[in-house]
Amino acid sequence: MVLLLPHAYEGQGPDHSSARLERFLESAADTNIRIANCTTAAQYFHLLRRQAVLLRIDPLPLVILTPKSLLRNPAVTSSLIELSEGSWQPVIDDPAIQKNVDKVRRLIFCSGKVYVDLVTSDLRNENNSVAVARVEQYYPLPKDELKHILDKYNKIDEVVWLQEEPMNMGAWNYMRPGLKTLVNDVPLQFIGRRPYSSPAEGSISRHKINQGTLIEQAFKLECEREMHDILCLTNL
Numbered sequence: 001m002v003l004l005l006p007h008a009y010e011g012q013g014p015d016h017s018s019a020r021l022e023r024f025l026e027s028a029a030d031t032n033i034r035i036a037n038c039t040t041a042a043q044y045f046h047l048l049r050r051q052a053v054l055l056r057i058d059p060l061p062l063v064i065l066t067p068k069s070l071l072r073n074p075a076v077t078s079s080l081i082e083l084s085e086g087s088w089q090p091v092i093d094d095p096a097i098q099k100n101v102d103k104v105r106r107l108i109f110c111s112g113k114v115y116v117d118l119v120t121s122d123l124r125n126e127n128n129s130v131a132v133a134r135v136e137q138y139y140p141l142p143k144d145e146l147k148h149i150l151d152k153y154n155k156i157d158e159v160v161w162l163q164e165e166p167m168n169m170g171a172w173n174y175m176r177p178g179l180k181t182l183v184n185d186v187p188l189q190f191i192g193r194r195p196y197s198s199p200a201e202g203s204i205s206r207h208k209i210n211q212g213t214l215i216e217q218a219f220k221l222e223c224e225r226e227m228h229d230i231l232c233l234t235n236l
Contacts (some may be wrong), residue, residue, distance in 0.1 A: 001061045002051060007037070008067030008113035009164040009200055009205035016068075018165065018199035024063050025174040028139040037065040037112040039092070042078035043136055046088040067113035072118070075116050090142035093149050094131040096124075105129045106221055107153045108191075109146075109170065109179070110162040117211065118162075123219040130219050138171055141178045150182055160189045162218055164211070166196035167231055182201075188205040190233045191217050201229075 004040055005019035034051075038044040044064075051062050070076045078086075096119070097104060104203060110118065115134050118124065124132075133149050135142075150159070161179060163170040172190060179188055193210060201207045206229075213230045 002048070002065045003061070004066045007064065007065035008069060009207065009211065010067075010069050010113075011157055011201075011204040011211075013202050014199040016200075018169065019065055019167075020199070021065060021165070021171060022169045022173065025138060025171060027176075031140055032060065033139060034060050034062045034063075034138055036062070037133050037138065038083070038125070038136055039070070039112065039115050040076050040078050042082040042086050043089065043092075045078075045083055050088050065112055070113055070116065073116060075120055088136075089145075090135075090137035091145040091149060092134040092136060094133055095179070097128065097131045100128050101131075101153060102155055103129055104131045104153050104155065105157045106160060107150070107156045107158075108132045108160045108218060109135055109175070110163050111138070112164075114162065114164045114214075117215055118218055121215045123215065127219045129221065132218075135171075135175070138174065141175075143178065143182065146179070147182050150186075156186060157221075158187045158189050159183045160191055160218070162190075162214070163192040164214065165191040166199070168195040169199060170223060178181070190231065192231060194229050194231045196229075 007019035007021060009017050028035060038047060042144055087204055106129065111134060112130065115132060118132050131153060159179065161172060161175050167190065172192065189213065201210065210229050217232050219231055
C-alpha cells in the first residue's frame with residue numbers, strides 16, 4: 001500500500017497544508033511503516049521502484065508526503081541519467097557547498113518543499129557558511145546517512161532542524177531525540193513556526209510573512225529568539 005498525501009505550506013490554509021505527518025510518526029515503531037518526503041523526480045521514481053521490489057520480502061505500507069507546488073517546479077526535475085542509473089537516497093547532502101565544507105558554520109536538516117524555498121532564496125547565494133541537507137526518509141530514521149553528513153562538517157557551530165510546520169506538529173518531536181544522539185557536543189537548534197492549535201495560517205498574507213521570516217532566520221547565523229510567529233530555539 002502506498003499513500004500519497006498532499007503536504008506543504010503554500011498559503012492555502014490548514015486543509016491544504018498538513019497531512020498530519022506527526023500522527024504517522026507517532027505510529028511508527030518496530031519498523032512497521034515507511035515514511036518519506038521526496039524533493040526530486042528521480043527520488044520519487046526510485047522510492048516507488050524500491051517499494052515494488054520489497055513487496056514480497058518486506059511489504060510495509062509507504063506514506064509519501066507530496067507537495068503540490070513541486071509538481072511543475074523546475075528545481076525538482078531530474079536528468080535521464082539520474083532516473084536510469086540513480087538509486088534511492090534517504091538523506092541528500094548539500095551539493096552546492098561541497099567545495100567550501102570548511103567554511104560551513106551551520107548545518108540545516110530539513111525535508112520536502114521548504115528545502116526548495118531555502119535553496120531558491122536570494123539569501124542562499126549570499127551565505128556560504130550555511131549548508132542545507134535534505135532528509136528524504138523520516139522512518140526508519142537513516143542514522144548512518146545522517147552521521148556520515150555530520151562527520152563531514154567537522155567545523156560547524158550548530159545543527160538546525162528547520163520545518164514549515166508548527167513546533168508541536170511536523171517532524172520535530174520525532175527528529176529531535178534521533179539528532180540529539182548524533183550531534184555529540186554541537187548545539188541542536190530548532191527553526192520553525194511556534195506551537196499552533198491549527199496546522200497552518202488561515203491568511204495568505206500572514207503565511208507569506210511567516211514563510212519569509214523562516215527563510216531569513218535560516219541564513220542568519222545570529223538567529224533572533226522570536227520574530228513574528230517563527231521560533232528560533234537553541235541548545236535543545
